[in-house]
Amino acid sequence: MIVASILLLLLTGGAALAAPPSLVPPEGFRVLDTPNDAGKSLSLVWKASPADNKDRKVEVWAVESPSADFKKVAEYPANTRYVKPGDFPWWSRPVGQGDHYVKLSSSKAFPIEDGRSYAVKLLVREGDQEVWSDVSQAASYPDRFNTAQVNNLIFALAFTGILLASIAAARRNPHVHLRRIAGLDAVEEAIGRSTEMGRPILYLTGSGGMSDVSTIAATVILGEVAKKVAHYDTTLKVPHRDPIVMAVCQEVMKEAYVQAGRPDAYKEDSNFFITDDQFSYTAAVDGIMLREKPAANFFMGSYFAESLLLTETGAGTGAIQIAGTDSDHQLPFFVTTCDYTLIGEELYAASAYLSREPVLVGTLRGQDFGKAFIMGVLVFGTALATVGVVVQTEIFHYVLDLFKDFK
Amino acid sequence: MATETVLGAWVAAGLTLFIYSFLYKDNPLFKLGEHLYVGISVGYSVVLAWHEVFVKQFWTPLSKSVVEAPADPASYVLLIPAVLGLLMLTRFVPQIAWLSRLSFAFVVGFGSGVAIPRTVSSYILKQIEDTVNSLVPTGDGGFSAFMNFALPQSGVNTIILLIGVVSVLFYFFFSVEHTGPGMVTARTGIYFLMIAFGAAFGYTVMSRMSLLIGRFRDLITFSGAEYGYATLVLLFVTVLSLAGWEVGARRKGGEG
Amino acid sequence: MIFLKRQLPLAITFFMGTAFALQYYIPHPVSEDAITNVSKWMQIISGFALLLGIASLFHVHAVKIQRQVPGWGYSLVLYVAMLGTIAVGFWAHGETKVNGAQTGFGWMYDYTMVPLQGTMFSILAFFIASAAYRAFRARSREASVLLAAAVMVMMGRVPLGQFLAPWTWDVTQWLLNVLNSAVRRAILIGVSMGSVALSLKIILGIERSYLGGGKDQ
């Protein structure tokens, strides 16, 4: 952008200085098949000249068939239609930076068919002077691959490779290092507290069904909580609004109690179904909070408007509240009403961290590699761009273009 | 004013108040309104799905093309999606439920496929492209332009943006502990996050209040004389029935 | 049989996924025609998918009514409302207006559905208010920052705030355009990687939950 404006400035400035010269035909005029398109279009290119200015007009004259004669197809002021940075990546640029580029698409006035050769020439006129360029010929073809988007393809393929590799790695060793997550440390504290107060723990799995990643994460974390609860034998209450999720949670908890060596302590009725209706469910859970005053409330999974009503009541009863959700529209409310909140991806990370399920761990790792790479590009790229401007060089575009979105 | 309009006003005002009765506590009036809402919107969806999809998108074009060119197999191409669609409904017949997998495979496959390159283009490359900028002042204006906070593209804002994006990305980076310099970056990230959440918070409040304003405007309109004071009358009725329900519940509670 | 039930669906997913991911890079008319047709098919199939969701709801409440579970009366209400709307709708051929005049279907939409849906969500305004009073506490440095930003935006985004403290407007603008943009962009990049990863896992048959369970829509 900037470069272009500087360039334009120079050109027009130059034009202003020069005394009105006798017209010269546009230099390096060529017509060619438009690159990276579905056909039915031609591209015209010619060199920028210091004499370009808005009073000088460039007319495009073309001929459909050898028999017919040339007719005017389009007209532009001579100081327009420059190639700006960002128009084309360096690897598929039909003409030099700052030269003229015009795309001629098939229209009623001038239909273009694929595979047929068209002759085109330019007429430059200023005031009463005018001059023709020499005729150039080309045929239009549809392309099989859009080279301008090759960086997009490479990115996608590379990410696929990384993902598969890290999942494979996680299958071999699911215990790769993942960072501690503050919210999870709080779980221990919350359970301890409710034990000494002799009050129950309330655990909600959110409004999603078993196909939601966040609900799956919620059930995984429930398993972990249940294990700890089994040790302390505190009562754990899990009200549900989806029968399938409830069934899964029962299994998860039974399993957890067995692992904790306390199968006897497991109570079938700690998971119970209330209703599938959003607000009635919320009202019922609020009722439980007010009657039984749980010492700790867990809100894991995906939530909608009900989040406010739940956490507000919980805060009122003075319970420790731990939330974890990927419903970004509810996050602000969870952060302000709960003591700890697992934010978005932290919830997934937590479940991978606890379950050590290879696919979960592998995916998390794969995305981490991706993020690391992007962070690198952002910092390194900014450095290059800055240096590029300082020392006035275009050279770094060979790198920077790789991370731009071209069409 | 037309009878159906007045009637409509009464119905609308009544249902609105039924829903608001939840503010007192969960009660039958609210449940009634809520279930009416679900029922009616599902009914509406069925009717539209039929006319807009089955008739307009499928039946009319198909019959048209078949009439025009009965011999041309291309005229029957719309049967493919129809069959795939019908297969989905086999979900309800346990014996052949697996057939639905074929159409889900088709849909989900297409969805995942088209999503990948477009996501990379719009949500990753385009975002990187706009974040990577020169930090030194370019063009005219010099330092003052560089320090211009009001202009989102100014140098100083570019730096802040870069810091924000990188630190937040780092906060959601799980392969290294948040210690030492990592700690600093992560803390920066979390504060950026909190500010953004704050903005979201403010905007959400704004939204919810706008909805309330919208409903209240209707209620005010419907309380006019030309609507037979619908809102006021119905408000009275609602309160009365709530009280009645409350008393009834108390008595039951007393017996039980 | 096992092939039809397991491998074939996975094969279809893989084929559709790779084909239409690559289609993006291929401008050739052949690939354009392919996506023209298939995207059209998707419209129709999604219509059926919609019916699938609706049908399961039908089922759930039918069961409730049969078993007469507590509150089954409401399911009955739901059923009556639903069938009533459908009847009215088909009577009016799905038209809400016939040359200017409102049909019964249009009436139901305007005077029952619009107010009900609007009101359901406007209740939240009240809940936000009571939560603001009872729960939105600056319980940590993070939460304090959040609340400060929230108050700033609430001021800067309404005339009264702009009137009392004009600077809140500019601060809000900066906060949204720079700080907020940065965070949203980072989240966007992160989430996009997640979704690309999921799409890839689906195409490659690592993620198969969409084949089982009834919760694909």
Next chain:
Amino acid sequence: MKDFARRMVGIDRRLIFLLVAVAVLFPLLRPFGLPIKISPEVNAVYDYIEALPERSVFLISFDFDPSSKPELEPQGIALLRHAFRKNLRIIGMTHWLTGTGLADSVFSKVAAEMGKERGKDYVFLGWSPGGGALIISLGQDLYKAFPSDYQKNPTHGMPVLEGVRNLRDVNYMVSLAAGGAGIEMWYVFGKDKYRFEMAGGSTGVIAPGLYPFLRSGQINGLIGGLQGAAEYETLIGQRGTATAGMDAQSATHFVIIVLVILCNVFYFVLRGEKGRSA
């Protein structure tokens, strides 16, 4: 002090509900009409439409349902008024099934008010499922995606659609969105490939999430929530429901701010107490 705080924290929430109700009702009945300030985001949309030549093709997608009517309907009305005034050719549609009736009535209302003709000056295509697939379908061939409009008239040969084959022929597009199936989707599956200029109008809830796209120029403007609608009404000089609502909006915001401050004052008072008792 502490007992007072404790009692205050313990008050019945219904009192607060009442307070909010009053804060909304009073300004609606007795508006005090504060001036509306215009943000660059909204101005950008206005300027772009202002600069469009007559009979340009303007696509507006009502991607919301009655649950966000108060915020997005005024935006839709203001945009349509502006576009009709500029004699643009308007194509309307929606991705949200339950919003169809709403969108259609907005179109007929504004068109009647501006004396515009269905099929000649504008067309409402209605709703179709598919989301992203629908946008791709429109981008490839509009007549395949919508063989007929909402009133069952064939789209082929409609004067308003003359010379329009697909999204590539759209001059400007605005999506009024209340959620995911909206502005982002229109960019990812539409503008990304079919290169039309577009902007967004959104509910407050999703507005902050759209700023990255605004900054990168993926959308050239953004109308956010009721405030945005009020700004647009001010720009076209036709005050509507949004402007009328802004006073109530101000009042409620200040009630919330005061409540938050009170909440924290009491919280700190009581927290000190807890600290000692523990």
